Structures are given as structure tokens and as C-alpha cells.
Amino acid sequence: MSTQHSLAGLETFDALNLEYELAYEDNLFKKACITQAISILPPGSRVLDVGCGTGIPVSDMLAKAGLDVVGFDISPKMIDLAQSRVNGSFTVSDMLSFEPEGHFGAVFMIFCHLQLSYADFHSAALKFANALEPGGLFAVGQMPGDKYVKEGEWADEGKSYVEDYNAPFMGEPLPTFMMSADGQRRMLESMGLEIVWERVDTFQPKNEKCDPEEQQYVIARRVNENPLSPPIPLPKT
Numbered sequence: 001m002s003t004q005h006s007l008a009g010l011e012t013f014d015a016l017n018l019e020y021e022l023a024y025e026d027n028l029f030k031k032a033c034i035t036q037a038i039s040i041l042p043p044g045s046r047v048l049d050v051g052c053g054t055g056i057p058v059s060d061m062l063a064k065a066g067l068d069v070v071g072f073d074i075s076p077k078m079i080d081l082a083q084s085r086v087n088g089s090f091t092v093s094d095m096l097s098f099e100p101e102g103h104f105g106a107v108f109m110i111f112c113h114l115q116l117s118y119a120d121f122h123s124a125a126l127k128f129a130n131a132l133e134p135g136g137l138f139a140v141g142q143m144p145g146d147k148y149v150k151e152g153e154w155a156d157e158g159k160s161y162v163e164d165y166n167a168p169f170m171g172e173p174l175p176t177f178m179m180s181a182d183g184q185r186r187m188l189e190s191m192g193l194e195i196v197w198e199r200v201d202t203f204q205p206k207n208e209k210c211d212p213e214e215q216q217y218v219i220a221r222r223v224n225e226n227p228l229s230p231p232i233p234l235p236k237t
Contacts, residue, residue: 021054023207033217038065045105051112055082063087095124100131110141119235132222144216145178171209190232193220
């Protein structure tokens with residue numbers, strides 16, 4: 001079921017579409033994450049790009065590597081661009097409404113969940129991780145809150161996350177969901193996933209309105225077919 005948070009990106013990204021793509025497409029850290037995942041995946045693997053946007057660069061890199069790409073995004077304008085330029089199957093949906101069909105060799109959640117509540121992200125992360133086949137990869141990209149969130153402002157005692165936190169985006173404050181870098185690692189591991197690759201670095205978007213951003217990319221593996229556990233921490237509501 002969609003929520004106000006899961007639908008929040010529609011207005012933001014439908015308006016930005018190509019401006020957002022041009023600012024963020026040439027991100028060597030994001031591309032390094034996708035390249036690493038491609039190097040691990042068996043040829044022809046079926047992969048899911050959650051919140052795929054215009055398809056550039058994530059879906060495009062996956063498709064050009066010969067992978068079977070399925071993608072969705074809340075923005076119809078971005079999906080039109082993805083369908084016209086990237087070899088894959090793309091549909092309009094939000095993260096809570098989309099129901100995966102079959103299993104995937106990898107799921108990518110790359111900077112697509114920044115306007116969710118933690119409860120929404122918790123639900124979506126478990127749903128998409130459960131769609132992985134044994135050995136499948138779960139790749140997450142986010143702006144970790146460590147650089148922005150002050151002591152006492154975290155939503156939980158473990159300093160794992162904040163919600164609706166005003167973080168800079170395209171020159172304006174955007175109510176943003178962020179996990180701490182360690183909180184992101186702990187959440188993935190708490191489901192039963194094994195972290196196989198990580199990078200935290202600073203990226204400067206190609207737009208004069210944008211400030212440098214600290215970014216975290218993590219690739220985790222579903223080690224076997226055993227049921228996954230709900231991520232920790234549990235949502236408050």
C-alpha cells in the first residue's frame with residue numbers, strides 16, 4: 001500500500017528528470033558499485049532497479065553488460081526516458097505498491113528511497129531482499145547521516161536513522177530519510193545478508209546549485225535460501 005512518504009518523490013523527480021540525471025550521472029562511486037556488482041553476477045542475470053529514474057546510469061550499465069533489466073519509478077516522465085533509451089522492462093510504480101514477480105540475481109536501491117519513512121524503507125527493503133535468489137546481491141546507495149545529523153537528533157538510541165531531516169538536494173533543503181553508515185551496515189546484516197563490498201566517499205554533483213555529498217554504497221549477498229529476518233531496528237509504529 002502506498003503512503004504519503006512513498007509518493008513524495010513524484011512531484012520532486014517528475015519536475016527534475018533530465019536536470020537530475022545530468023547532475024548525478026557522472027558519479028564514479030556509483031558506477032564503481034554497479035561495476036563491482038556486474039563482476040560478481042552470472043551472465044544474463046535478471047536484475048531489478050528500484051526507483052530507476054531515467055535509467056542512467058544504473059539500468060543502462062546493467063543492460064549493456066547483458067543483464068535482463070526490470071525497473072520501475074514513480075515518475076512517468078523518467079520512465080518514458082528510460083523506455084526510450086535503455087534495453088529493459090520499465091513501469092510506473094512506487095516502492096510500496098510494486099510487487100516483484102519471480103526472483104532476481106540482484107536488486108539495486110540506489111538513492112531512490114530518500115523521501116521514505118523508516119517504516120516504509122523497512123518494509124520495502126525486506127520485500128526486495130526476499131525477492132533475491134540464493135547468492136543474489138542487494139545493492140544500496142544513500143547519503144549517510146553521519147555528516148549531517150547532530151548528537152541527540154537520531155530517531156533511535158542506536159543512532160541508526162533520521163526521517164524528514166532537511167538535507168541539501170539540488171540547492172534546496174529536502175526532507176530526507178538517512179541512515180548512519182554503520183546503521184545501514186547493521187540493517188543489512190540483521191536480515192541475514194553478508195556485506196561483500198562497500199565504499200564511502202564525497203561526490204560533487206555537476207550542478208552549481210549542489211553542495212558536495214557524502215555517499216555510501218554497499219553490496220550485500222543473500223548467502224542461502226533460508227528465510228530472511230525483519231531488519232533491525234524495527235519501526236516504532
